[in-house]
Amino acid sequence: MSGLLHLVRFQAHRDKLVLPLWVGGIAVLGFATATAVATQFGDTPSRTAIITVATSSPAFLFVRGVPDGTSTGAVVFFQGYAFTAVLAALMSTFLAVRHTRTDEELGRAELLGSTPRRRSAPLIATLVLAAAANLVLAGTVGAGFIAAGLPVIGSLMAGAAVGFVGLFFGAVGAVVAQAMPSGRSANGAAAALVGVSYLMRGVGDAVGTPGADLQHVTSSWISLLSPIGWGQRSRPFTAADPLPLLVLLAAAVLLASASVLVRERRDLDAALLSRRYGKERAGLGGGSLFGLTWRLQRSTIVGWCVGAGVLGALAGAFGPIVRDAMSGSSALQDLISRLIPGVHADAVNLFITALLGIVGVLAAASGIQAVLRMRAEETEGRAEFLLSTPQSVERWLGANVLVAAGSAVLVTIAGGTAAAVGLGLSGTAPQRAGYLLPAALAHAPAAFVFLAVTALAFSIAPRLSVPLGWGILAVSLVLDQFGDFFGVPGWLVSLSPFRHSSAMPVEDFNVAGAIALTAVATALALSSVARIRRRDLTA
Incomplete structure (x- = not known):
């Protein structure tokens, strides 16, 4: 004992x-x-x-x-x-x-x-x-x-x-x-x-x-x-x-x-x-850093896409149920007016918007996990062997950031496509389903910010990159979901990238917000690539 x-x-x-x-x-x-x-x-x-x-x-x-x-x-x-x-x-x-x-x-x-x-x-x-x-x-x-x-x-x-x-x-x-x-x-x-x-x-x-x-x-x-x-x-x-x-x-x-x-x-x-072992020889693209990164990440990316697809399908399939349950509910419209002043949206759009927002969270999480794969490669010694070849650490980080961004985009596409299919099969007018893929993609810029922040943390403080990456996502999610409810100051709530995503189809696409989020993510990613050359590999 x-x-x-x-x-x-x-x-x-x-x-x-x-x-x-x-x-x-x-x-x-x-x-x-x-x-x-x-x-x-x-x-x-x-x-x-x-x-x-x-x-x-x-x-x-x-x-x-x-x-x-x-x-x-x-x-x-x-x-x-x-x-x-x-x-x-x-x-x-x-x-x-x-x-x-x-x-x-x-x-x-x-x-x-x-x-x-x-x-x-x-x-x-x-x-x-x-x-x-x-x-x-x-x-x-x-x-x-x-x-x-x-x-x-x-x-x-x-x-x-x-x-x-x-x-x-x-x-x-x-x-x-x-x-x-x-x-x-x-x-x-x-x-x-x-x-x-x-x-x-x-x-x-x-x-x-x-x-x-x-x-x-x-x-x-x-x-x-x-x-x-x-x-x-x-x-x-x-x-x-x-x-x-x-x-x-x-x-x-x-x-x-x-x-x-x-x-x-x-x-x-x-x-x-x-454990599944790879082939003796690399296939097409396996000889490049980007191809290797994609091969290491693809199964995880597929898992995230499946999760987003299930969520999107539920959003589409439950649309008519929500519509029937909420038809003629004046109390709901009063609540909508309190929560989203100036916006007039039906219950189906609100329900789909909420679930596509969760798809956006999954996209951010998939990007963070893809970036943090580098930390596992570093601590387990594989990065040292990789970087002993004529490959620079900047290209290694850049390839992982690109794959992480692609992961976020693919997750949003999976969620939006599944929602559109589910809504179409449920008997709702087909033209309504057409806006769901753009609505899901509208959350990708916010996901880019999270993976770029994680990449910067990895390049500056690798030992803290895991708690920082997931911690920032958790704090931002709490601020977005509960900030107004808790009475948090508006300037603090606005620090959450989720607050600047376009809540389509309830809101119109915010072009300026998407550009700003993408610009911030790009600047952070470039800073991480420039900063990583200044540090050694760490255990």
């Missing part, structure tokens, strides 16, 4: 900066949501109005979740639970993969394996650390809600809903780490499972059954396929029910036990899915 505790302490020491940032950031987001709801919707009529509109709108249900009453706590949980649960899930999967498959890939697990410990000891220590981190997260989120003035029991239950989702996905990350042959593929697969969970919850909520009082929605059975949907069913501020959380706990224990069982029976660095 003492050896296991030493391993837990060692892993916790390695994460002494990362985990507090995750836990603190999620807790602060929950506290800010509670404070904003109490400030902006302090009276019952205001909360009733927004819940009535949300209950009638599949778009709100898909993005936020299901309403469950008009108390302050219920509105807080409706506004913030789904987003914080996704963050907890990502925190846990990344933690599990980082200390298991990635350690095996980099050789650190081999050193631990040379000591007199059972081969699954590092994995068990990781599961213990993930459980402890999520318990702390649950308590911290609950404490933030209590500090914001929400009921104690409901606050603790809401914190537990977020923490237990994280606990479940920590076990999922451990299982995926046994199956995938590399840390990169394991992180990608685990993140994809988190995205699928969010989508299944969204679909199940969007086709749920509204109550007669228009203050509650009962999710369909589809949401039961999502761990996030199970956590939502705990209903912390209305009729607190711990049973769904116990289901998550039981599932987490089963998955964790399965991962330990597999680890005890497989060799170090082996995987349930075998």
Whole structure:
């Protein structure tokens, strides 16, 4: 037992900066949501109005979740639970993969394996650390809600809903780490499972059954396929029910036990899915830096495009459902007028705009991941071999930035095309579907900014490039989605590149904004290429 505790302490020491940032950031987001709801919707009529509109709108249900009453706590949980649960899930999967498959890939697990410990000891220590981190997260989120003035029991239950989702996905990350042959593929697969969970919850909520009082929605059975949907069913501020959380706990224990069982029976660095090796000779274009970069990135880019395509198809397919549900809703038009003054848009356009905005986030994430592939090449020693050939470090960075930009464009094209096809097949007028591809492409300039910032961080502070790249994306997303709701100053909200994307088809295409974003991205990319020649390769 003492050896296991030493391993837990060692892993916790390695994460002494990362985990507090995750836990603190999620807790602060929950506290800010509670404070904003109490400030902006302090009276019952205001909360009733927004819940009535949300209950009638599949778009709100898909993005936020299901309403469950008009108390302050219920509105807080409706506004913030789904987003914080996704963050907890990502925190846990990344933690599990980082200390298991990635350690095996980099050789650190081999050193631990040379000591007199059972081969699954590092994995068990990781599961213990993930459980402890999520318990702390649950308590911290609950404490933030209590500090914001929400009921104690409901606050603790809401914190537990977020923490237990994280606990479940920590076990999922451990299982995926046994199956995938590399840390990169394991992180990608685990993140994809988190995205699928969010989508299944969204679909199940969007086709749920509204109550007669228009203050509650009962999710369909589809949401039961999502761990996030199970956590939502705990209903912390209305009729607190711990049973769904116990289901998550039981599932987490089963998955964790399965991962330990597999680890005890497989060799170090082996995987349930075998590693694919390339051909003996490079094909057409494989002899160039750009061709090599594309070959290394293409499978990941395809994965991002598939995710964007699924999201776009849902946007198109649900268009008529949204139209029928919201026809004649004066409350929705009043809310639109409050949120987007001067804009007159129907519910279908609003729903599609919201989902294409998520496609834009996926495009930015795909570009960031493509740029950060260079950091993995550098730390694992492959960049050193590559740059020992007559290739300059500037050309290496430039090729990766170009592929990252292409990745962002392809993701937006996949999302927009799938949305157009889905809308056309759903029986909506074909001419309406024609604007969806340009609407999706309108988010590409903002994605360029994120990948260029990441490239600049890689060229100046490579050891910080990973947290900076993903951290800037997360902060910008929070500012864009919650900035106005939290009462953040306008100048600070405007720092988010997402704020300068054209929200087509609700808004007209902002030519000046697209040019400005592209110019900023180009300047940052050129600065990174000029700056990288001034530093050496780092481990």
